Amino acid sequence: MTQLSAAQTAPQKSSDGSKALYGGKGTRRITVRDITAAKERGEKWPMLTAYDAMTASVFDEAGIPVILVGDSAGNCHLGYETTVPVTLDEMTMLSAAVVRGTRRSLIVGDLPFGSYQEGPVQALRSATRLVKEAGVQAVKLEGGERSHEQIRLLVESGIPVMAHIGLTPQSVNAMGYRVQGRGEEAAQQLLRDAKAVQDAGAFAVVLELVPAELAAEVTRTLHIPTVGIGAGAETDAQVLVWTDMLGLTGGRVPKFVKQYANLREVMGSAVKAFAEDVVGGAFPLEEHSVH
Numbered sequence: 690m691t692q693l694s695a696a697q698t699a700p701q702k703s704s705d706g707s708k709a710l711y712g713g714k715g716t717r718r719i720t721v722r723d724i725t726a727a728k729e730r731g732e733k734w735p736m737l738t739a740y741d742a743m744t745a746s747v748f749d750e751a752g753i754p755v756i757l758v759g760d761s762a763g764n765c766h767l768g769y770e771t772t773v774p775v776t777l778d779e780m781t782m783l784s785a786a787v788v789r790g791t792r793r794s795l796i797v798g799d800l801p802f803g804s805y806q807e808g809p810v811q812a813l814r815s816a817t818r819l820v821k822e823a824g825v826q827a828v829k830l831e832g833g834e835r836s837h838e839q840i841r842l843l844v845e846s847g848i849p850v851m852a853h854i855g856l857t858p859q860s861v862n863a864m865g866y867r868v869q870g871r872g873e874e875a876a877q878q879l880l881r882d883a884k885a886v887q888d889a890g891a892f893a894v895v896l897e898l899v900p901a902e903l904a905a906e907v908t909r910t911l912h913i914p915t916v917g918i919g920a921g922a923e924t925d926a927q928v929l930v931w932t933d934m935l936g937l938t939g940g941r942v943p944k945f946v947k948q949y950a951n952l953r954e955v956m957g958s959a960v961k962a963f964a965e966d967v968v969g970g971a972f973p974l975e976e977h978s979v980h
């Protein structure tokens with residue numbers, strides 16, 4: 690799982706011939722400085738969530754420069770209805786697995802609801818666990834102006850922070866799952882939130898479910914990269930929840946998701962075939978037996 694593939698060691702160039710974020714002969718992990726440099730040269734990059742070592746190793750080997758151990762693990766991995774019940778213990782365990790499964794991707798661990806809202810000191814204590822016990826290289830937390838003190842202390846303490854504004858799922862009980870930043874007042878607030886997290890020292894900011902035009906304006910205004918999810922095509926990076934992107938999530942997925950595979954169907958038919966083989970005696974055969 691931790692072997693480097695040919696794709697990881699082969700020199701890669703971006704389309705304009707410059708050095709790509711996940712390219713070159715490098716075998717070291719991507720850092721937040723590499724992310725900053727990518728914004729400076731106008732390179733767009735992909736981010737995916739992951740919650741376990743094996744899935745994360747596939748994404749790393751495929752060239753995903755940044756992997757988020759999102760608290761979407763709550764809905765997509767742990768069987769909760771929302772991200773609200775996810776605990777810091779759970780995030781620490783999942784983040785450690787993702788770190789163990791990867792070699793090059795920058796791993797960002799999500800601070801779950803209740804682990805930073807009390808204030809900067811609580812945020813530092815929680816982030817320190819993710820960095821020391823799980824080995825993540827950065828943390829993410831939700832909130833703009835309301836979280837700027839937390840971001841500032843973490844950054845001053847040497848912990849890179851990815852901020853998250855727009856729709857913030859940990860506040861689902863207060864805001865629901867609605868588009869954010871519509872209308873002049875809400876748009877101005879989103880811009881203030883974006884500037885607040887940049888001023889506090891965040892190295893990147895997730896913009897979730899905001900109008901494409903507003904996300905484009907935020908992206909032009911900030912010098913740190915914006916990572917869009919349901920925020921149009923003009924952000925510096927794009928993130929998707931992996932179970933949505935690969936079609937493992939059952940039921941409806943949000944409009945902004947593009948499905949690149951239907952793993953639910955692939956896995957379902959394989960499992961049915963296995964069950965039929967066992968019931969009908971077609972598995973195991975002689976070739977699967979030892980003597």
Ligand code: KIV
Pocket residue numbers: 738757758759760761762799853895897918928930
């Ligand atoms: O937890 C998560 O997966 C996220 C992404 C949607 C950005 O926060």
